[in-house]
Amino acid sequence: MTVNAVLNSFADPPEPRPRGTGSDRMVRIIQASFAPVELRADEMAEHFYAVLFSLVPSARDLFPVNMQKQRTRLFRALVQLVEAADRPEELTPYLRRLGRDHRKFGVRQEHFRAFGVALRAAVRTYTTVEWTDEVEQAWTQAYEVVARIMQEGVADDSLPAWWTAEVVSHQRRDWDTAIIRVRPESQIPYLAGQFVSVESPRRPRLWRYLSPANAPREDGTVDFHVRVVAGGWVSRALVRQTVPGDRWRVGAPMGELWRDRDVQRDLVLIAGGTGVAPLHAVVEDLAGRATQPSSVTLFFGGPTADALYFLPELRELAADLPWLKLVPVTEDGSVDDGERGKLPEVVTALGGAWSGHDVLVAGSPGMIRATVSRLLVEGTSYDQISYDSFITEGRI
Ligand SMILES: Cc1cc2nc3c(=O)[nH]c(=O)nc-3n(C[C@H](O)[C@H](O)[C@H](O)COP(=O)(O)OP(=O)(O)OC[C@H]3O[C@@H](n4cnc5c(N)ncnc54)[C@H](O)[C@@H]3O)c2cc1C
Ligand code: HEM
Secondary structure (H helix, E strand, C coil): CCCCHHHCCCCCCCCCCCCCHHHHHHHHHHHHHHHHHHHHHHHHHHHHHHHHHHHHHHHHCCCCCCCCCHHHHHHHHHHHHHHHHHHHHHHHHHHHHHHHHHHHHCCCCEEEEEEEEHHHHHHHHHHHCCCCCHHHHHHHHHHHHHHHHHHHHHHCCCCCCEEEEEEEEEEEEEEEEEEEEEEEECCCCCCCEEEEEEECCCCCCEEEECEEECCCCCCEEEEEEEECCCCCCCCHHHHHHCCCCCEEECCEEECCCCCCCCCCCEEEEEHHHHHHHHHHHHHHHHHHHCCCCCCCCEEEEEECHCCCCCCCHHHHHHHHHHHHHEEEEEECCCCCEEEEEEECCCHHHHHHCCCCCEEEEEHHHHHHHHHHHHHHHHHCCHHHHCCCCCCCCCCC
């Protein structure tokens, strides 16, 4: 799960915590000191990095050369996680994996201490709230909880920090979309539906999440579907500049889209754009099992027929798999045997709340939000629905 998914999952905590406990107070203090200056996160982030790099100059080499865009993203995520530090039991699996994933940056234990000092220095400099000992303590304690759990993940060296993978093919589907196949030096132990972060030599030290589009194969090759995001630094380079022979680094698998699910339960898969990649991997994974659910419905949606770049492959798959029903969805109705409309409306018009099904959603953050809200209104329970998304970025 990514930060957003973790934090979203706190929207309805199973057991309300008693008011007035120490950790409640700690979080209230943190929120009260951060809220008034949240709009100045850019400046705070700049201050944070200045302090960090003065304390440990070697840390500068871990970050991209041009940090304009990166700055606020990491800083905001850091503050969000620190604000959630009163729920360590819920955050632990995510933070451990984030820590393990951080090994690819070359993060060392001493960096963590400096990170905490820099975080406090940044907030303290900009907050309008009086910086008392209690405020200092609240930030220190919360950061320590988060950092300790992440460090446990860093110490988990049972897996490589990253895998090197060579691009073996790069197939342009249209001006903005490519399917890129890589061959890792050794098998990456991902599960269908998970995602990994990748770094291309075209954009050193800029890691981005991509979702393997196939279930794990014997030869270890992995397909990624990449679509250009307007103004995007990495997606453009991956689609327009990548050539066979490029050597990528691939980080630890993450994500809970299909983890711990009963593989016999009927499924609804809802894909917008490149969100079809992890859902295709799930279908392939099911196809390779001894038994399958009796029904799997895959919705693949986009504005026009051109956006459904993977439809031919899905049609072939559906022709082979009797339990798979494919529903192409376009806003302009330009696929003859498809549905016309937006995904959330079409999905609920055809199946209502989809009771008795698990529902997996993958696509842009906006598409996920719209689809999940619509399903909840229709009566689908939150437990039925799975998705991965992120506050500042997402799939396309
Ligand atoms: C769990 C997960 C899985 C993902 N899987 C895939 C995948 O399989 N294929 C794929 O192509 N991408 C995928 N992404 C998105 C990918 O990680 C990048 O965010 C995306 O490629 C943009 O990176 P960039 O460097 O080009 O853009 P940036 O330079 O980071 O951003 C440029 C601008 O675009 C905005 N932006 C960034 N991402 C998006 C977006 N997705 N939609 C709309 N605006 C955006 C930014 O806010 C910024 O203003 C996934 C993201 C997540 C969180
Ligand atoms: C409690 C401590 C920390 C938390 C909560 C944290 C969290 C995060 C998060 C959420 C991201 C964004 C990942 C993404 O792109 O999705 C990130 C990226 C990154 N982190 Fe950390 N991190 C912590 C400590 C550190 C430390 C100690 C270092 C080493 C100096 C570090 C170096 C990096 C680098 C280099 C990146 C990628 C560059 C970037 O996106 O700006 N992190 N971190």
